[in-house]
Amino acid sequence: MKPIILTLTFALSVASAAPDGKQLFTTNCSACHMLDQMVVGPSLVEMRSLYDGKSDDFVKWSIAPQKKRPGAIEMPSQAHIGEEGLRAIYSHVMEVSKGVLEKKQEKGDPYAAAPMHLARPQVQRIFMPNASPASIAVALDDTNSLCWDAGTCRLRYAWTGGFIDGFPYWKGNGSSLATVLGTVKYTEQASPFGKDALVKFLGYKVKGGLPVFRYKVGAYQVTEAYSPVGEGSGFVRSFTVVTTVPLILDFPAQSGVSITADKGKLDSGKLSLTPAEAAAFNLTFSLK
Ligand code: HEC
Numbered sequence: 001m002k003p004i005i006l007t008l009t010f011a012l013s014v015a016s017a018a019p020d021g022k023q024l025f026t027t028n029c030s031a032c033h034m035l036d037q038m039v040v041g042p043s044l045v046e047m048r049s050l051y052d053g054k055s056d057d058f059v060k061w062s063i064a065p066q067k068k069r070p071g072a073i074e075m076p077s078q079a080h081i082g083e084e085g086l087r088a089i090y091s092h093v094m095e096v097s098k099g100v101l102e103k104k105q106e107k108g109d110p111y112a113a114a115p116m117h118l119a120r121p122q123v124q125r126i127f128m129p130n131a132s133p134a135s136i137a138v139a140l141d142d143t144n145s146l147c148w149d150a151g152t153c154r155l156r157y158a159w160t161g162g163f164i165d166g167f168p169y170w171k172g173n174g175s176s177l178a179t180v181l182g183t184v185k186y187t188e189q190a191s192p193f194g195k196d197a198l199v200k201f202l203g204y205k206v207k208g209g210l211p212v213f214r215y216k217v218g219a220y221q222v223t224e225a226y227s228p229v230g231e232g233s234g235f236v237r238s239f240t241v242v243t244t245v246p247l248i249l250d251f252p253a254q255s256g257v258s259i260t261a262d263k264g265k266l267d268s269g270k271l272s273l274t275p276a277e278a279a280a281f282n283l284t285f286s287l288k
Contacts, residue, residue, distance in 0.1 A: 019085040021092030023206055027136075028081055029089065031126050035096060037103045041075055048097040051090070058093075059086045122209045126164065126178045131156045134201070137178065138211055139163040140228040140235055144287075145182065148226075153199035153215040154191040155224075159184045160233045160287060185233065185287040186257050192249040192271075193217040219243075233287040241278040248272050256288040 032040035033047070042050075051058040063086070065075035078086065128135040132151030139145045146158040161182020191197060194217075202214040212225040225238040241247060249271045251259050259266065263281035264273035273281060 019082075019088040021085075021088030021090070024081060024085050025089045025092050027123060027125055027206075028078055031124055032075070036100050040073060042069070043102055044093050044097040045100050045102045047093050052094060055087055055090045058090045059083055062086045062089070123206055123211050124164070125150075128156070128164075129177045129180065136204075136211065137164050138226060140210065140226060143182075144228055144233060144235055145180075146226065146235065147180075148211070148213060150201045150204075150213070152191070153201050153213070153217060155188045155237075157184045157188065158186040158235060158285070158287070186254060186285060189252070190250070191217060192251055193220065193222075194250070220247075229284060229286065234285045237283045237285065238280070239278075239283070240280050241273075243275050243278050246272065246274055247278045251283070258286045260284045260286075 033042070033044060035044050037043050038046070047058075051061075062078040062081070063083075064077060064079075067074055081089070122139045124137045125135065126137055127133055128137055128147045131147050131149045134149065134151035135156070136148045136150055137145065138148060143160050144158065145160075145163050147156040148154070149156045159180055159182040163181055165179040165181055191199070197218040198216075200216040202216065204211045204213045206212075207225070210226055212223055214221075214223050216222070221242040223240045227236045227238070228234075229236055250269060251266070251271060252269045261271050261281060261283050263277040264271050271283070
């Protein structure tokens with residue numbers, strides 16, 4: 001047996017009392033596992049044939065996967081999810097695979113063929129270019145997507161066009177990157193809370209398919225949620241910040257991007273908020 005190497009130590013599991021197996025599966029496993037066909041890893045149908053009634057072994061594998069199938073990449077350890085979460089995933093896998101038959105593997109990225117919002121999960125942890133390994137790709141709607149970095153607790157960039165192609169990632173050794181399918185229209189160089197602020201990621205939940213991130217930055221406790229603008233290109237960013245002092249956030253001007261705030265004063269890329277305003281405010285980023 002090879003030693004257990006915890007490659008992913010970020011707490012990216014869902015921050016709720018009873019873990020939601022379906023959601024945990026979508027976020028942590030679905031980039032590599034589909035219901036009824038082998039993609040990067042075996043299908044849920046095959047998992048069922050191997051692990052039905054053996055939840056302990058399933059959890060063990062997920063924490064310390066082995067090299068088993070010739071030609072397959074090495075599955076990264078899922079230890080960060082925790083045993084309870086993995087058991088919830090186990091129940092989900094056994095439930096959805098019941099009575100389903102294995103299909104032949106399709107060529108290329110199987111998600112690419114179907115309309116994006118129907119096929120690919122909207123929130124996926126996957127290795128992304130220009131971001132830390134703890135990145136999360138989010139599809140807000142059919143044309144607007146973004147990369148949020150849980151390692152540094154900040155938005156990295158947003159793009160318009162398609163979502164991501166995970167196939168390079170799948171075919172590689174687990175360290176190659178997904179490809180952005182579109183044009184990056186907005187890039188954030190630093191956290192709006194300051195370049196050198198210490199951050200701690202506290203997890204996220206998914207509401208209506210879209211993520212709400214929780215983190216600490218400096219002395220502040222923050223939630224940051226994303227939604228589509230409705231018409232056109234861009235996104236709405238909804239913050240809650242617990243603070244007893246006024247807050248100034250940096251959103252440096254970028255060509256092709258117009259930013260509006262529903263609270264506070266936004267002047268030359270600086271948003272000033274009273275503690276009461278900081279408790280809940282929205283920024284709309286419109287992209288050309
Ligand atoms: C980066 C891709 C990737 C991710 C993410 C991933 N897996 Fe895997 N998984 C694989 C690969 C590849 C294999 C086959 C490895 C082999 O046979 O050498 C595999 C195999 C498995 C197996 C079969 C074990 C066996 O005995 O043959 C199970 C069960 C499994 N994965 C569960 C999970 C669960 C649960 C998650 C999410 C919590 C997950 N995987 C996330 C790539 C992945």
